Amino acid sequence: MKINQKSKLLSIAAIAAFGAMAFGAVQAQSTSSSIIGKAPTDGTVTVHGETGITRHGTPNGKGRYNLSSLPPGTYLVSLEKDGKTLASLPGVPLFAGKAFEVDFACDGDQCTAAPGH
Known part of the structure; x- marks a missing residue:
């Protein structure tokens, strides 16, 4: 795998992880x-x-x-x-x-x- 492809995969993984954390934070908001x-x-x-x-x-x-x-x-x-x-x-x-x-x-x-x- 080329370095450029590795960088893209790492970037996608990082964005996905950040999105999951942000979604979890939204879910933690109080509803009462x-x-x-x-x-x-x-x-x-x-x-x-x-x-x-x-x-x-x-x-x-x-x-x-x-x-x-x-x-x-x-x-x-x-x-x-x-x-x-x-x-x-x-x-x-x-x-x-x-x-x-x-x-x-x-x-x-x-x-x-x-x-x-």
């Missing part, structure tokens, strides 16, 4: 998302998706919560305590690989929900 934020530590955060999915989470000791592995879609995010909804934010959009922040703040029994920063 998270709703994160701040909430009172004595509450429960619940998300209801337009497709019927429901998830619950509790804030950690610092008041942070993370509801992960949610499929893209539109969600209603609520803060609940003792079986009562204290505040909610409808129409929260989730896109693959992106987190959306919803923060809850309470002053006594009055709570509000707002998109985070």
Whole structure:
């Protein structure tokens, strides 16, 4: 085999290997998302998706919560305590690989929900 042919074969092999690595990287992209934020530590955060999915989470000791592995879609995010909804934010959009922040703040029994920063 001539040197020129060997160079061409090596080039083709290198391009094929690079293409396989690039394809693998594309396949590794996330197809789910998270709703994160701040909430009172004595509450429960619940998300209801337009497709019927429901998830619950509790804030950690610092008041942070993370509801992960949610499929893209539109969600209603609520803060609940003792079986009562204290505040909610409808129409929260989730896109693959992106987190959306919803923060809850309470002053006594009055709570509000707002998109985070």
